[in-house]
Amino acid sequence: MKRADAPSLRRRILTLAAVMLLVAAALLVTFIRDYANRAADQAMDRLLSAAALSIAGSVLVEDGAVLVELPFAAFAMVSGNERVFYSVRGPAGEHVTGYPDLAPDAPLATDVGPDFRDSHHNGDPVRLVQLGRLISTSEGTGWVTIMVAETRGARVALAAEIVGAALVPVAVLTVLALILVWMVVGRAFAPLAVLDRALRQRRPDDLSQVDVPVPVEVQRLVGGLNHFMARLEQSMARMGGLVAEAAHQVRNPLASLRAQSELAMVETDSAQLQARVARIHDSAVEASHLVTQLLMDATISHRMDRNEAQALSLSLLVDEVVGRLDPDQRHRVSTVFDPGAAIAVVQGDRVGLREMLRNLVGNALAYSDGPIEIEATLAPQDRIRLAVLDHGPGISDADKGRVLQRFVRGPGVEGKVGSGLGLAIAHRVVEGHGGGLTLQDRPGGGLAVVVMLPALPGTGPAAPDHDPVQAGSSAARLLALVAGLSALLSAGPGARAEPLLFPAPQTETRRLAIAGTTDTALFTPFIAAFQNQNPDLAVTYQETDSLALYQGYLAGSLDPAPDLLISSASDLQLKLANDGHALPHSSPWLAGLPDWAQWRAEVIGFTYEPAVIIYNPTLLPPGTQPRTHRELAELLERDPARFAGRVATYDIARSGVGYLLASQDQQISSHFWRLAAAFGRVGARLSDSSPEIIDDVASGALALGYNVLGSYAFARQAEGAPIGIVVPDDYVLALTRSLLIPRQAANPDLAAGFVDFALSPAGQGIAAGRSALGAVMPDSPGLWTMDRIATMGQGVAQPIALSPVLMVALDPQRRSGFLAAWQKIVDPPQP
Incomplete structure (x- = not known):
């Protein structure tokens, strides 16, 4: 099926420009229409307000009764082509004059300022103004309410006239803009024709840089094209080298397979036949391993070129690699991370780093019989030192540099399946991440493969x-x-x-x-x-x-x-x-x-920083700790004797952040006062310091801490403090x-x-x-x-917004009442 010709770029741009200009024109017309309506209302409202004021000026009081002498000028101020309605009501809402059914549900006036609104009268849309006139009678003072309304015809006509006057220049400017776009696009695309001719005249194998005079705006395209051709040339060279090396390396195991299979076909002795089949199997395993490593080498090279990096936890990667080991080998591997390295983060390619670790651990398991240790520590200049340690024969100094090359294996590998690519792949990955890989001897025998990787800023000690x-x-x-x-x-x-x-x-x-x-x-x-x-x-x-x-x-x-x-x-x-x-x-x-x-x-x-619940894992085993504010209240209500004096929270009278969190809790949670009552029932300890609460929970003096700042809790837990942390599943306040x-x-x-x-x-x-x-x-x-x-957590994260609403809780009377209620419930004075 013949592929349909794609529309020209010139036509696309013109079409897009036409659509954008039409949309812009429509938006402009909408804005003009809105402005016209507002301008018409503002102009007409002044006249309507003047009419109401003139009526208010004619209000009199005689013998305690409200009288109105309607002035002629009142209706002369409004449009002569519109229907006009008016109404005057006394202080008690009684009808004085005008149309009694004009906005009967409107509230009575309480000041002299005009109040405008859109309404309906007798089924017609009207614009209405209401204002008041203060009067004094023998019964006291009161407000007379004056309302004047007119139909909207004159306003609609004025708005339409403004819009109509603006449509002509908008249409002319739109057409001129389209013509200008057409001309500009034609001139802008001229350099692309020069570039097209230069590329068409090239030989198929010519991947050198394009060097033609083009405008600055097109130089980015030329630069991208040159960069692409350079990468393509590099990839082709790498692919050619890989194919050549793969052909060379695969030829030996395949030749061995063929020779052994041919001999096996004519072998009559069963013992010899079994030995040849075993050699065939070994050659097949070697060929399979070689092909797998070659494919992984190509994959890693491709991923390193793409440079798709993300923030990764090195400790989690190590756990993943160890977890995927054969169960028969997994018990030989142990990991030791210092507290800083355990939370350190690297920026890198997940697959590449994982394959690097897998190769290093696999080599250590294959070429040694004792235990394998994986150690990670923080190093100066925001770097992480990762070492894979074994108790094998090691590698001589003369061979340490050679074995990092592709298809090179050290001495003493007879009988071990390998391709000589594992360390080369690991070295390529580490260098691609800006790090270094070295092979070191261990005291007492064995090899240490040391990897230095850059950590993200803030995860390592300060640079010396x-x-x-x-x-x-x-x-x-x-x-x-x-x-x-x-x-x-x-x-x-x-x-x-x-x-x-x-x-x-x-x-x-x-x-x-x-x-x-x-x-x-x-x-x-x-x-x-x-x-x-x-x-x-x-x-x-x-x-x-x-x-x-x-x-x-x-x-x-x-x-x-x-x-x-x-x-x-x-x-x-x-x-x-x-x-x-x-x-x-x-x-x-x-x-x-x-x-x-x-x-x-x-x-x-x-x-x-979230406000969290912390607990002592010994006193509250996993699975028993509360996950929500309601569960915490229920736990304390269910077993008050167990938690008597073993729960702590902020003393909101002494702690500013404690009062902030409590006031926010009270606004959000329907369980706040129930939880406060539960604190009072167990005699909760009150503190003005999150670190103090964390220390007591870690020591076992406390079982629970509520509304502790998560930053302090996370940091102490990373240092090894025996505490558990719950980010509530219903909602979590974050300050x-x-x-x-x-x-x-x-x-x-x-x-x-x-x-x-x-x-x-x-x-x-x-x-x-x-x-x-x-x-x-x-x-x-x-x-x-x-x-x-x-x-x-599974709940809603509610950040405490910096806005004047926060000052409501600081009102002296409100704060005093809140603290009094809290103290009465949580910490009542002892008789």
């Missing part, structure tokens, strides 16, 4: 300084910082009032003061990465509670005076901004931020830590720079990485992103 002197000072500074953090953490929450100084990596010329509620240990990576971009900057960070931060700023008691406020209690941040304490900052990253995560460019969120630059900040430019960093891919990478604070920017790479956190 290249200057030896600076590196030494950085190490000393890091040790001092760790010692300071350890002292703070061991001293408990009450000892964290003193600010912590992060010295500048180089000579200090600037200093940024930050006051925030984020745990210092979790916030340190942000400061370190920001200082890496600004080596002359020193940072002081004062950690405090959300309510203390708010009150301390208003009282001016924060020392040093902060250049930047960071709080998880975004309602308090919003109150500061609403009261004029914030400077706006139009960060270039705001356009990508969700609308709910910023307000007026003054309060800006940079994290995404964002917000940034605010105080109006009195001494260094607002430095604070603005930190805001930009926190929203940038580098800052969001840290939030989505080891800090577990959660990235708020869509499409951020890493483990802790909005999408991944949403999939951890």
Whole structure:
């Protein structure tokens, strides 16, 4: 069947342009029609309002009765061709004059301002205005209601006249635009004819670059064509080499198969025949393995060229490869991941990395008899070190470089099925991901295949300084910082009032003061990465509670005076901004931020943290923990003695973020007060610190913690804390830590720079990485992103939007009543 000729590109563009111009003309006419209707209404409404005002001016009161002397000018102001209706009603709604059936259900007037509306009278659409006139009688004061209406004919005619006057230029401009498009398209396509002639004159085997003079706009097409031909030439060369190598390598096992089969056909001795059949089987297995590896080599080369990378967890890939091993071999393989490597993420091709791991593990199993270890650790400069360790004969130094080449096998492989492609494929995959693969001897015998892969930013330790002197000072500074953090953490929450100084990596010329509620240990990576971009900057960070931060700023008691406020209690941040304490900052990253995560460019969120339920797995075995808010209330109601004093939540009177979460819970959940009553029944412990609750749950002092910030819980669990985490299946509140630059900040430019960093891919990478604070920017790479956190529960993820609605709960009377009700139910005073 003959293929129909495709329409010309010129005709396509002209057709598309015609459609777009017609659609644009239709939209323009619709806009003009809407504007004409609004303009007609505005013009006529002024006249209608003037008519009603003139009637209102004629209202009199005589002997307590309302009288109206209708002025002639009243109806002279409206169109002479329209039907006009009017009505006057007294203070009690009694009919005074005019049409008693004009809008009988309309409410009585309460002010002198005109109120316009569309209505119907006697089946005709009318435009109606209503206003009031205040009068005083012996019985008191009251409002007289005046209504005037007219039919819409004059308005429709005026709107039609405006539209008609605009249609002619619209039509003329549309036709001229089509003619212009036709002419421009003809001239624009002329360079394509030159390119077409240059390509048609080429030989079929000529894949050199096209070099013809074309306009800048067509150079992208020529560049793409040249890039494609270069890739095609490379692929053809690779394919030719693969075919040649495959033909050479497959020839030997096939020749062996043929020879052995021919001998077997004439063999009469049964023992010899059986031996030949065994050799035939071995040759077939070798040929099958070789073909499989050749196909995988071609597949990997193709995938590396396509470069289809995605964010992958290396620990999950290792688990997948080990899980697919033969059950008889799986017990020989063990894995050891340090906490950082367990949550590290690489950007790469899933199939390629999986095949690389499978080949390395398969080689270790085939060429050694002892146990196999897979170790993963974090390395400097955001890299992951993965090592496959065996107890085999190893490889000599002379052969270590050779065995990474294709079809090269080391000594001592007799009797082992192989093709010499496994290590070559693994080496190709690692290099394609920007890493390195080395073969190392193990003390005591054995081979270590070490793979270094780049991790996504924020999933590895900070890069070392290249200057030896600076590196030494950085190490000393890091040790001092760790010692300071350890002292703070061991001293408990009450000892964290003193600010912590992060010295500048180089000579200090600037200093940024930050006051925030984020745990210092979790916030340190942000400061370190920001200082890496600004080596002359020193940072002081004062950690405090959300309510203390708010009150301390208003009282001016924060020392040093902060250049930047960071709080998880975004309602308090919003109150500061609403009261004029914030400077706006139009960060270039705001356009990508969700609308709910910023307000007026003054309060800006940079994290995404769910409020979760945590539990002790020993006290609440898997399968018994509550998955919803209702299940939690039912569990505490069903067994109050078991959970007496073993449940904790925020003290909302002392914790700003606790009050925020409780007030949001109360708005969303119909089970809120039931859950509060359950807390009171079991004597729930109240705390103003998520880390404190997590510590007690991990130690077994508590069985459950409610509304704990998920960021702290995820980070502690990754460090090995024995806690379980439930992201509720009915709904989960998600808050964002917000940034605010105080109006009195001494260094607002430095604070603005930190805001930009926190929203940038580098800052969001840290939030989505080891800090577990959660990235708020869509499409951020890493483990802790909005999408991944949403999939951890089956319910609705409800982010707490930064809007003035949050301040309703901060109203003094409302807050006082809410806290009184909460305390009465959850923590009643003891008699």
